[in-house]
Amino acid sequence: MNPRIATLTNRIVDAVREIILEEGVTFEEYRKSTQFFLDVAEKGEIPLFQDVFFNATIAQSEDARRQGSASDMEGPYFLDGVPDLPSHGGSMKVLPEDADAERMRIVAAVKDVDGNPVSGAKVYVWHSTADGRYSGIHDGITRDFNRGCVFTDDKGTFSVDSIVPVPYEIPKDGPSGWLLNEIGRHTWRPAHIHFKIEKEGLFGLTTQAYFQGGDYVGDDCCDSCPAGSELIMPAKYDGDVRVVEITFVLDEALAPLAVAAE
Ligand code: MBD
Numbered sequence: 255m256n257p258r259i260a261t262l263t264n265r266i267v268d269a270v271r272e273i274i275l276e277e278g279v280t281f282e283e284y285r286k287s288t289q290f291f292l293d294v295a296e297k298g299e300i301p302l303f304q305d306v307f308f309n310a311t312i313a314q315s316e317d318a319r320r321q322g323s324a325s326d327m328e329g330p331y332f333l334d335g336v337p338d339l340p341s342h343g344g345s346m347k348v349l350p351e352d353a354d355a356e357r358m359r360i361v362a363a364v365k366d367v368d369g370n371p372v373s374g375a376k377v378y379v380w381h382s383t384a385d386g387r388y389s390g391i392h393d394g395i396t397r398d399f400n401r402g403c404v405f406t407d408d409k410g411t412f413s414v415d416s417i418v419p420v421p422y423e424i425p426k427d428g429p430s431g432w433l434l435n436e437i438g439r440h441t442w443r444p445a446h447i448h449f450k451i452e453k454e455g456l457f458g459l460t461t462q463a464y465f466q467g468g469d470y471v472g473d474d475c476c477d478s479c480p481a482g483s484e485l486i487m488p489a490k491y492d493g494d495v496r497v498v499e500i501t502f503v504l505d506e507a508l509a510p511l512a513v514a515a516e
């Protein structure tokens with residue numbers, strides 16, 4: 255018997271049973287829901303389904319236990335073993351056909367909750383191409399593009415050049431896209447950059463940054479980019495380069511929950 259699993263399972267089952275009775279759910283609807291989950295699994299959309307409906311809330315739940323920067327979904331497209339970049343002056347690999355895309359410079363600082371710089375933090379950065387694909391995941395694009403791994407310098411800072419990503423449409427022909435459509439929602443995420451920051455002894459922060467003024471900002475199909483979010487970056491430019499100036503505040507590593515799941 256695992257008390258954590260018991261609590262969560264019982265509360266979820268109770269909530270669903272209550273809805274079934276209140277809404278008068280039928281055998282036919284029940285069979286459709288069985289088929290729906292079979293489809294989600296068959297299409298490999300279990301991670302996507304969870305991201306669309308629950309991950310933003312998991313981030314909220316974790317953030318309630320912390321004071322550092324807001325966290326956000328990792329999403330399904332993180333890859334390890336990506337190109338190493340210097341702390342400053344490096345450029346992500348950009349597809350030849352994206353050579354004319356709008357350029358972007360990420361200028362970042364990593365700090366602890368007392369404002370001290372965090373040097374030697376390992377930061378993964380990844381985002382879509384200018385036509386909304388992730389390298390190493392989607393068709394026709396090998397894994398190194400628009401991805402990099404960089405360590406913060408002794409001032410806790412790093413910077414990296416790339417191109418500005420675009421809004422991302424989740425697969426709309428699969429079950430997750432179908433369900434969004436059935437409930438009157440669209441299947442788009444605002445343009446975003448993913449970050450995953452690791453430093454021994456500190457909370458590992460996974461988060462994203464969005465572009466103020468961009469399409470679907472405040473209207474994310476995953477509900478991860480509400481209007482007013484601290485993760486929405488103001489439109490700052492250095493000439494024609496979009497500058498994303500961002501500070502990541504890392505908490506101390508979180509203590510495990512009092513009753514941890516096994
Ligand atoms: C993405 O690029 C993403 O970040 C998430 C969370 C879900 C689907 C695609």
Ligand code: FE
Binds near residue numbers: 422448
């Ligand atoms: Fe993404």
